[in-house]
Amino acid sequence: MWTVIQIELFKIFRRPRTYIAFAAITGLIGIIQFGLKLEGDAYVDFMMRDITSSLTVEGKILNGYQVCYIILQILLVHVPLLIALVAADMVSGEANMGTLRIMLTKPISRTRLLLAKFIATMVYTLLLLIWLAILALFLNMIIFGTDDLFLMKSQYVVLLKKDDIFWRYVWAFGFAALAMTTVASLGFLFSLFAENSIGPIVATMSVIIFFTILSTLSIPLFNKIKPFLFTTHMIGWKEFFDIKVNDANEAIAGTIQNPQKIINSALVLVAHIIGFVGISVWVFKRKDVLS
């Protein structure tokens, strides 16, 4: 199994297409950093325009943690496309090249081959998120420095102390990895049904867009199905940045307001991953390879 995983990783990282995602993330984050470095104060003024009359905030609002949060809010909507570029190509791309049939004449079971491909896809997803973390968190901590994190929610504001933030990002990136693995498993499933990668990539993104729209619409009929849609739970990483307060409405450092909600979201995502991969194995074992 380890040999097959090594081979799959070797193939992924020898393909130029793989680096599109890394380049795209680098470019996007670079532009955001450049813009905020130049006109960050204007951005903060705009962000705070509704509360400056009733609240005085001291300190360096536009710090590395703040920039990282801004970047994650923007990019984690688009990263699925970059994940799909590789995940949805894992089987369909091989079918298109004709290499799938050669692989399947080798003495490796279809289940092991497919699982090795999925694990390689997971590794790619994790590396992409680590790259995102390096650029969005660590680089911004260097460029913009660190301070308390000030977040505006729809009903309230959250102020996290400087030394109570980093661990939240570690968990948030971990949760994002789970969410992106769900996207990868969906793209992976679609890649079994096509002999070119365009169809599965478009199908994966269409499902995510469609489900995201359903997740955000507040219509009673859709509210019933929202808890079952993986897109509803993909934004669960934000929960790490909500903090518990005591009776005096003071924040309790090192707490999360609703950890159960995070656990539930993680379980739903894990269930989706197991479901998508399970269906993939079932389909692949029965698939006639005609390419």
Next chain:
Amino acid sequence: MPVIVKVTNLTKQFKNLTAVQDLSFSVNEGDVYGFLGQNGAGKSTTIRMLLTLIKPTAGTVEIFGKKLGSNRNEILREVGAVIEKPDVYKYLSAYENLKLFARLSGMKPSSEILMEKLDKVGLADRAKDPVKNFSQGMKQRLGIAIALVHDPKLIILDEPTNGLDPQGIADIRNLILHLSRDLNKTVIVSSHLLSEIEQIATRVLIINKGKKIIEGNASEMFDPSQTIVELQTFDNDYALQQLQLSGWRNHLQAQRDSSSILIKLDRSQIAELNRELVAMDIQVLSLQPRHSLEDYFLQVTSGKQHVDSYSN
């Protein structure tokens, strides 16, 4: 000779199409087994079932005396295959492709062994070049190196000469003969190039529309004393009419069109036929013995639909 491959009542149904129907055959150790059929006859589907790429609707496949379904990995360790086009990873070099597939075959080959394998197919000097720059013939040779890298006992080649120039075709032919005669490998080779099969096969299976037409030793299948001559005349319709009225009536063979007339006869009768054609005032343009296997193949696979044109 031990039986290496035994196929029994193999059937594959694709929705409304029966690609292979009730096919049975066996391949003995050391055979070069020629698998013949026109395009769409079911050759590739059968080969893909032998390699577990396609699941049979019915029937069984035994290789090395073991059921393929329950001993897949064990069997495939001893099988090397090239299926139609030799598709490999174009963004990798020949060396990397070979190493990758060798490892998938369960080997941990040294670079010396890999270079030796590439040298055998004439690619040692291009080992580090990306495959995207290779010609079709070079890709085919790389495909064969991949099929042979783990030293399999059974080699399955599906249309291995597709897209090759005459030199490439000759190279493949010589390689197959080398594998069989010098290394005692068992080779199953499918092709629509009948002349190629005839030159290398020890046994032949002809299938048509998914059904077995005939299986047997190549030397026994074709009676060397008999031949088929292709007759072309100034007026083929008139010649055919005259021949049907003559003693040659029972020698007339099926044909695909009216551009020529096929006559099966003993080689010693060719001169006699020529004399009688002249005597019947038939203006002969050519009288040419045709390739025996090709005629046999055409006769058994496409003849029946035209035979009515020769009946009274």
